[in-house]
Amino acid sequence: MSTGFEGLDRSAGESVPEQGTPGPSAARGEAGGATAELTALSATELLAGYEKRSLSPVEVTDAVLDRIERENPALNAFCLVKPDEARAAARASEERWQRGEPQGRLDGVPTAIKDIHLTRGWPTLRGSMTVDPHQEWPEDSPVVARLRENGAVFVGKTTTPELAWKGTTDSPLSGITRNPWDLSTTPGGSSGGSAAAVASGMGPLATGTDGGGSVRIPASFTGVFAIKPTYGVVPHYPASAFGTLAHTGPITRTVADAALMLDVTSAPDARDWSALAPPATPFSAGLGRSVRGLRIAYSPALGHLTVDPEVARVVADAVTTFAELGARVEQVDPPLEDCRHDFQVLWYAGAAKATERLGERERELLDPGLREIIAEGLTYSAQDYLTAVDTRMRMGRDMGLFHADYDLLLTPTMPIPAFEAGPEVPSGSTERRWTSWAGFSYPFNMTQQPAASVPCGLTRDGLPVGLQVVGPRHADALVLAACRAFEEARPWAHL
Template sequence: MSHELLRMTATELLQHYKAKQLSPVDVTRAMLEQIERLDSQVNGFCLVDPDTSLALAKASELRYQNNATQGLLDGVPVAVKDVFLTPMWPTIKGSKTIDANSTLNKASPATAALQRNGYIPIGKTTTPEFGWKGVTDNPVDGITSNPWNPDKTSGGSSGGSGVAVALGMAPLALGTDAGGSIRIPAAFCGVVGLKPSFGEVPHWPASPFGTLAHAGPMTWTVEDCALMMNVLTEADHRDTHAIPRRGIDYLANLGGDLKGLKIAYSPNLGYVDVDPDIEQAVAAAAEVFKELGADVVRVDPGFGDPLAAFGHLFYGGAANAMRDLGSRKRSLMDPELVKVAEKAGKLSMLDYMGAVNEMMKLRERMANFHQRYDLLLTPTLPLTAFKAGREVPVDWPNTRWPTWTPFTYPFNMTGQPGLSVPCGFDSQGLPIGLQLVGARFNDALVLKAGHAYQQARPLTDQRPSLFG
């Protein structure tokens, strides 16, 4: 029975809880056992505290027994990326430079909203130091591996959260995304990941990566992603960028067909080299959207690669995160992070403002593009997972991670919602993801389309062999 529990979505668990057919304690215990059994092979968690998790599960069980449930996720285990403040656990962001005690007794908006809705925190998941790159390894915890092949990378920076969902260690997980950090591990690990519109999900403290940074859900199904968004979008006054709450029920908006929806299908944005297996899988997905009634047109959005501008903005953020750290603390850090931050620290104000200008032009172009097309369909990534412990694949012509994730970072610059949904496997059996991008604040439509696709071509019965 415990194995069946690990395969259940949050939606299914809640149905069983309400019918008093399952206990949050049994579910939490099963997932803690799965972490204990498998995590030594993938290193998805940097902190697990069974006593705290089980105590909260017991409190949830009592609420169900007394018909006094709390919010939308009562009793559902959630894996929390170790960049989100949790009152009972330290948050060190994979760094030896953070005083763990200074982070206690504080909650990020996401964890505060989850707590109000009765979640069971199952543990903290791994991240590269300060979430700075698209793979997951750091000086404190080491390397996080892919659940489908532990010799490969999980992606990053929310790699631990991707691993946790794929292996049934938690049905829901929190991630952050400033250049692809939810969508990259979602694609590499074969799970669903949403980078919401900037401002849709409150996030605090303010990220050193500025408006590039988004917080969002990672799940096994789009349905669970929508459920989690109903919680994460709750208001929090501490995020001064957050938009006024609109009361959208993302779960209720999943229904209905896609007839009349205009989807722009861009297999390479006009300039990306894409692995043939991925190109084929995403082309097949485009045909599925046609079958579902959408009007799918092959067209590129018409912008050039904004890599240089993104680099100024992102690595400027890394330099910002380290601005108060002296040489002693820097000596304890990922040396590649120190290197990119020091390089970015030499940018002039006009270099940075030029990148901001390019970002604003890109936002305007995409706003105009979405006057003609409801959604943009692309691959999430142009390649599948490569060797673990590396920032780039072997023999890659560049040294930095953004060069292999050209489909993700443009939409951090624009602040649009981007959803990664599994759409197949390559010849090595590694997951492939498609990406759906919508106009800013049209997250509900992105989720609706992703759900329709997943209902038509579900891969949700296929778990990694490591799962057991």
């Protein structure tokens, strides 16, 4: 493969490619033959094949790199690709498997890293033209360090909006990232590059961050799985300017792969003083738990949100699966107040903090929308901020009491399917900010609860819809088990 696509392209993704048949190219099998078969495999399937010697880390990595070279020009999911380094890592992995000495739990699995996570030797530009790519990059963030220690093959870094500030993925640095189900639409954000990569077969695993929905939004829009774990389950460093709203979580095509990633990335890291102790039992070990007898609340609109009829139809149908599996499902709204203003106070103040050291010339390079929320964030007082924190405390208390009666909460992940790529809000909206259409996601950043998005069907236009599964704090294993039960009852690999 040519290395001509390695590195950064500041003009990528600005034109609208010709729209193809609905559905991700990986699912359509456009690559053909053995390559399509290899890139469709999950991480757990790859690892089983490596152990049996029926699959080769080198062949799998070559297949993924071939797909990246073919698919990425249209999708703009990767802002950096390192084929030579990936192939070298794959060769080393293959030698270890041949010796019967795999390195950790992900040895040889192609993995994409969101361009928010520090990666040793690679620039981490965070979607911003204000970051110097030519400085030293000596350090891995915790999630990258754990993946590297477990033998993951890093293929590149995925696109993000600048500083991961919004729920769509485009930036002045990297251009517009597109949805593999329909190239005219957004994959969502801020982990849109990671989700588009996984959905299109450009690797089975990708890292993401979620401060207001940033793994769940793109998972819903692109038909993949993602979980925002309880805050602190995955150590995070450097500390986010968005504070304890910001979580790190996996984006995968299967629940088992996400559980495996969490097993690896929840290991301790001394740099994160707020991280939780690793779980006593691996997340993967609890995936077989039945949902029979669980008390499950279903809230179609959280009591106040407007939901697209197609999304409402698909989600309502999906919820019946849990009743069929033996859970006690009740339609009830949780006691969540409308927290949009309070979330924006915390979010906009965080954006102002993240950019406080920029000079005037650097600020002119920022995404115009980011500049606007920074300006608003600078108007908030300490009292405004503490009032928003107080709202979080009330919400956390109320949801804690709610989960004394209900084991899980089901909602749509998003009230709408994917919309036009480029704008922050759908065409015709009277709103300006992404928070206007992400009202199902950011409340659970406020409360720090685990929340996952599982693909549950398609609209009549052929766009994916996500079902959000929310648990009480520290019930990540239960959320994963419920998602796995749904996955087995309604396989989504071929939506």
